[in-house]
Amino acid sequence: TTVQEHAPNPAAGDPNRPIGFGRLQRKEDPRFVRGKGTYIDDIVLPGMLHGAILRAPVAHARLVSIDTTEALAHPKVLAVITGKDLQALNLAWAPTLSADVQAVLVTDKVRFQGQEVAFVVAEDRYAARDALELIDVEYDTLPPVIDARRALDPGAPVIRDDIEGRTDNRIFDWEIGDAAETEAVFAAADVVVAQEIVYPRVHPAPMETCGAVADFDPIDGNLTLYETTQAPHAHRTLYAIVAGIPEHKIRIVSPDIGGGFGNKVGIYPGYILAVVGSIVTGKPVKWVEDRSENLMSTSFARDYIMQGEIAATKEGKILAVRTNVLADHGAFNATAQPTKTPAGFFSIFTGSYDLEAAYCKVTGVYTNKAPGGVAYACSFRVTEAVYLVERMVDILARKLEMDPAELRLKNFIKPEQFPYANKTGWVYDSGNYEPAMRLSMQIAGYEDLRREQLEKRERGELMGIGVSFFTETVGAGPRKHFDIVGLGMADGAELRIHPTGKAVVRISVQSQGQGHETTFAQIVAEELGIPPESIDVVHGDTDQTPFGLGTYGSRSTPVSGGAVALVARKVREKAKFIAAAMLETRPEDLEWEKGRWFVKGDPSAGKTIEEIAMAAHGTMTLPEGIDGNLDAEVTYDPPNLTFPFGAYICVVDVDAGTGHVKVRRFIAVDDCGTRINPMIIEGQVHGGLTDGVGMALMEIIAFDEDGNCLSGSFMEYLIPTAMEVPDWETGFTVTPSPHHPIGAKGIGESATVGSPPAIVNAIVDALTPYGVTHMDMPCTPARVWEAMQGRARPP
Ligand code: MCN
Ligand code: CUM
CATH class of the missing domain: 3.30.365.10 (Aldehyde oxidase/xanthine dehydrogenase, molybdopterin binding domain)
Incomplete structure (x- = not known):
């Protein structure tokens, strides 16, 4: 290329x-190119069992009965878990990231093809899969809602009859912009064009599918959960709330991830089932889905039907954009996005243009399809927004007989x-x-x-x-504007400088291939002048890293990257006080150049960050208020996106x-x-x-x-x-x-x-x-x- x-x-x-920014080769690659990465399926614990999920063959059906007798009789099967069993533990339904609930295992009704019906735990993966075929399930099929355009028809089957008082498939109506002002601009415009634009349902399809290894220790009550997750800390808090396991007893480890692309933000039934399986059997349980399970049941992307309209003068000044969107969210509203924005950041459909008015309305509906919607490098549905406005601008260019590049430049x-x-x-x-x-x-x-x-x-x-x-x-994002299930979207960073000047930085975000072990080291290197190879980046383990909301919406550099720069600056400031004591001068008389503090006007009198680190841990009398290390921590709440x-x-x-x-x-x-x-x-x-x-x-x-x-x-x-x-x-x-x-x-x-x-x-x-x-x-x-x-x- x-x-x-x-x-x-x-x-x-x-x-x-x-040192610092530049084309540094990736620090993580020596292990990846040698096949030494540790992905979820590489994790093997002593006595580990294997789980497999029985999935519904139909899209919409009442569950009549499940008979697990034969599966349980399989010599290698240790447990078969059904929705009824989960009901007894109050775990049959779990909250989603969008204030809805999702069935962990079906109790009443199947709502999409591929939905989780039962979970088998066996001695090996083959036995678990074989035993699925021994489970006898009777379904009473119902007419499904597949076309989102039909979801709100009077008389359409109500998919979510589990929610009290629900009589239709509407999830939300959300609008933004000024409808009246936009209408006025459209009414007065020389040229108006309209087009229905469909962004079809697609899937992130990461190379590695989703999986988990759950290890519950019944003696001390500790749960260690290895998971393919982009957001370990947020998951831990949710597990604590859902399962009632005290948060300090839960450790989430996100090992090397073979691609996430938003597919690994949410909490899937399989993760919860691995935990239940481990609690029930007293042994570690691994669950790893296959390709079909990944494509059919985990978070899809897009599925927006957009009615677009654009208004302009005949000279090609774009005046306004307006759109009405039908959003297919599948059977459960499980989109991973900030709580206050049910259509993600779709409202950036105004694009890169100076408009007089804009308005959109988004209607979210349930259908008998897998849940999800916000994934696949979408920047929280900026994908749909950009596609809408950039297609509309081209359609306008055609109408005006203008060059599409010229039209953009003009606006x-x-x-x-x-x-x-x-x-x-x-x-x-x-x-x-x-x-x-x-x-x-x-x-x-x-x-x-x-x-x-x-x-x-x-x-x-x-x-x-x-x-x-x-x-x-x-x-x-700014924590006051954005949260996920109530958790404000800020990120922590901790930096420790060892006595010999080597460093470790601990971050709350999680790489799935983006190279954080390299770039976050480069940020510290740039700020402190320590070479990046002397800086280790620790991520993906809630016991080892500060709290933060994780990696999605390309937020790692904007949020966590900011945290890392600031924590390094905090260390630099602390180093200044120690350097001043070492040089027997006042901190305000020192000047920074990459890697060292020196006396203003006397560059030869200086101390490198390595020398300062050693002194901080040494026997020198430290300045008032400075403790004996060169460590710091921050939480960064960005002022804007x-x-x-x-x-x-x-x-x-x-x-x-x-x-x-x-x-x-x-x-x-x-x-x-x-x-x-x-x-x-x-x-x-x-x-x-x-x-x-x-x-x-x-x-x-x-x-x-x-x-x-x-x-x-x-x-x-x-x-x-x-x-x-x-x-x-x-x-x-x-x-x-x-x-x-x-x-x-x-x-x-x-x-x-x-x-x-x-x-x-x-x-x-x-x-x-x-x-x-x-x-x-x-x-x-x-x-x-x-x-x-x-x-x-x-x-
Ligand atoms: N970077 C940089 N300079 C910048 C901005 C970013 O050098 N000005 C570097 C970063 O330091 C980081 C990488 O580029 O190493 C991506 O940074 P950023 O834009 O902050 O995005 P995130 O790290 O938050 O990654 C998330 C984003 C999302 S949301 C999806 S989806 C996606 C994507 O990353 N998933 C990916 N790229 C992916 N790449 C791989 N290999 N695998 C995925 O699952
Ligand atoms: Cu929208 S996919 Mo990325 O935000 O994990």
């Missing part, structure tokens, strides 16, 4: 310099307007959009591409050029005979503020762009009308490989966040958010000769071909 770097990075300094929020308050309540901390857009056009050779397209069109060849520009809101942005250009060739789409080029210019490790950033961007190709061209979790999941394996749920993606061409600009301690913004989800609209815009652009103005993802050859015949098919 070629990488082009097209902008200077003032914050990065010399990229080859050993960007101007640099002097930042901090910019948009019409739905966000305050964009910083931005400088035009240079990013121009850089992407320059890398692409935009004018030449348009010329090439014209020539090809004359020859009947279908070439498309798609542009998208996005602004994300990541780094939740960060607003990374990017300009993407995609070039596609469409085969007029088959409808096959080839993504020929993709140019991605990202701005995530100060860049800690450009190599890791590029990795994040390459991965996200690949996600975008997957969603735009091939990925969908589909159902038949009975609610059978049609995408339960990688034979049906297609994900892109190196064969389907081009050599990515990346560039960047640097607009530091004004409020973040090191000016960094998140990058982990940017490319997944920004790339699908660029690809679809390119495909629709290619199909212009056929009069196509919109088509829904995934743009498979069959669908593209149908669109060319004037028959767009709904997903």
